[in-house]
Amino acid sequence: MERKELEQQIIALVATSYGVEEAALTADSKFGEDINGTSVQMVGLVSEIENELDVMVQLQDAAGCATIADLVDKVEEEM
Amino acid sequence: MSVLDEIYEKAKVNPQKVAFPEAENEKMMQAAYEAGKEGYIHPILVGNVEKIKSLIAERGLEESVFTFVDIADEEYRDAIIAKYIALEGTLLKEKPLIRRMKDPLYFAMVMEAVGDAAVTFAGIDNTTGDVLLAGQMIIGLKPGISTISSIGLCDIQGFEGSEGSLLAVGDSAVCTNPTSEQLASIAISACDTVSSLLDWEPRCAMVSYSTLGSGQGELIDKVVEGVKIANELRPDLAIDGEFQFDSAVSEAVAAKKVNRESRVAGKANVIIWPDLNVGNVGVKLIQQFGKADAYGPMLQGFNKIVCDCSRGAPVSEIKGNIVISAVRAAGSKN
Numbered sequence: 001m002e003r004k005e006l007e008q009q010i011i012a013l014v015a016t017s018y019g020v021e022e023a024a025l026t027a028d029s030k031f032g033e034d035i036n037g038t039s040v041q042m043v044g045l046v047s048e049i050e051n052e053l054d055v056m057v058q059l060q061d062a063a064g065c066a067t068i069a070d071l072v073d074k075v076e077e078e079m
Numbered sequence: 080m081s082v083l084d085e086i087y088e089k090a091k092v093n094p095q096k097v098a099f100p101e102a103e104n105e106k107m108m109q110a111a112y113e114a115g116k117e118g119y120i121h122p123i124l125v126g127n128v129e130k131i132k133s134l135i136a137e138r139g140l141e142e143s144v145f146t147f148v149d150i151a152d153e154e155y156r157d158a159i160i161a162k163y164i165a166l167e168g169t170l171l172k173e174k175p176l177i178r179r180m181k182d183p184l185y186f187a188m189v190m191e192a193v194g195d196a197a198v199t200f201a202g203i204d205n206t207t208g209d210v211l212l213a214g215q216m217i218i219g220l221k222p223g224i225s226t227i228s229s230i231g232l233c234d235i236q237g238f239e240g241s242e243g244s245l246l247a248v249g250d251s252a253v254c255t256n257p258t259s260e261q262l263a264s265i266a267i268s269a270c271d272t273v274s275s276l277l278d279w280e281p282r283c284a285m286v287s288y289s290t291l292g293s294g295q296g297e298l299i300d301k302v303v304e305g306v307k308i309a310n311e312l313r314p315d316l317a318i319d320g321e322f323q324f325d326s327a328v329s330e331a332v333a334a335k336k337v338n339r340e341s342r343v344a345g346k347a348n349v350i351i352w353p354d355l356n357v358g359n360v361g362v363k364l365i366q367q368f369g370k371a372d373a374y375g376p377m378l379q380g381f382n383k384i385v386c387d388c389s390r391g392a393p394v395s396e397i398k399g400n401i402v403i404s405a406v407r408a409a410g411s412k413n
Binding site for chain 1 (some may be wrong): 155170172174175178208212215216220225227261296
């Protein structure tokens with residue numbers, strides 16, 4: 001899968017899990033600043049990544065990502 | 080009769096199925112065995128059954144006390160996955176479930192989610208983080224609850240509160256710096272926990288360093304807002320504040336400081352700390368100076384009962400927590 005395609009898929013999953021507009025997010029969007037939510041929503045995001053991309057990202061790795069781009073890197077590492 | 084004795088009596092009346100995903104662990108197996116043998120629970124050992132049975136024989140325990148679920152049993156696994164996926168609001172789909180259920184912790188939680196067990200009891204080999212994550216992924220949170228949290232039950236020598244020497248306090252273990260919304264969740268969950276475990280009518284005080292506006296500042300605002308949210312979400316519950324600790328538990332102090340009607344002030348049986356610093360220090364003060372026995376922490380906020388025990392806990396403590404979790408499960412079915 002191309003990086004750009006993966007990025008767009010993860011943006012869509014972040015939007016669903018955090019209840020924000022997909023159009024408002026980019027790869028540079030920051031967790032804790034542009035994307036605010038609870039740890040429960042992060043669990044939901046990790047689950048969605050597992051469901052849709054068949055990739056298991058550890059919760060603590062996902063929680064350590066500053067931006068969506070960092071999360072895409074993590075997913076790529078696990079693919 | 081101590082509170083723990085009363086809980087043990089309750090457990091015997093309606094023993095629940097408890098799933099043990101760390102069944103090979105010697106202390107866990109012994110605690111499950113004793114709780115099962117004495118009639119408090121029906122223990123289900125989940126894992127590699129051949130290995131578990133050989134350990135039972137090696138340790139001289141009676142196999143008939145337990146029932147067994149093998150995580151390699153694909154027919155049963157697929158049957159509970161089908162039931163699980165049909166439930167509302169579950170996070171994981173079939174493929175990730177199959178992968179995760181190679182871990183007995185996840186297998187046991189899926190069993191619990193579909194009703195084949197009332198409790199999943201773990202934490203001796205898995206970390207608290209592992210148990211909380213599996214609980215959030217598989218069991219999920221109760222509707223309207225925004226955080227997992229915990230309460231402890233303190234039996235305090237010489238304390239004469241509205242439940243005698245007993246006082247429930249939380250959160251002293253899980254949620255570090257709760258928002259107002261999370262404080263409300265902790266209070267609501269705590270009320271439900273004491274109702275299911277002890278049949279109390281909860282009177283829940285959210286405490287701070289101010290009583291009803293006697294102080295000002297953001298630390299207090301957070302608690303005031305938490306009380307407001309809790310009352311909006313669950314008007315049926317007696318949740319009140321902000322109170323100082325003494326205004327919450329002493330009728331004499333409440334008479335002086337609380338100048339309005341309150342179902343809680345002076346007679347609180349549940350205390351909600353404003354954050355984990357206060358909660359952790361608070362419970363240790365109670366233990367050290369109050370010579371209290373503290374039971375728990377009991378995890379709360381999940382859709383069903385999930386239990387995490389301390390990795391250093393002795394068999395007697397594990398057994399006590401198993402029985403407590405079973406009684407909570409029985410109580411929450413009512």
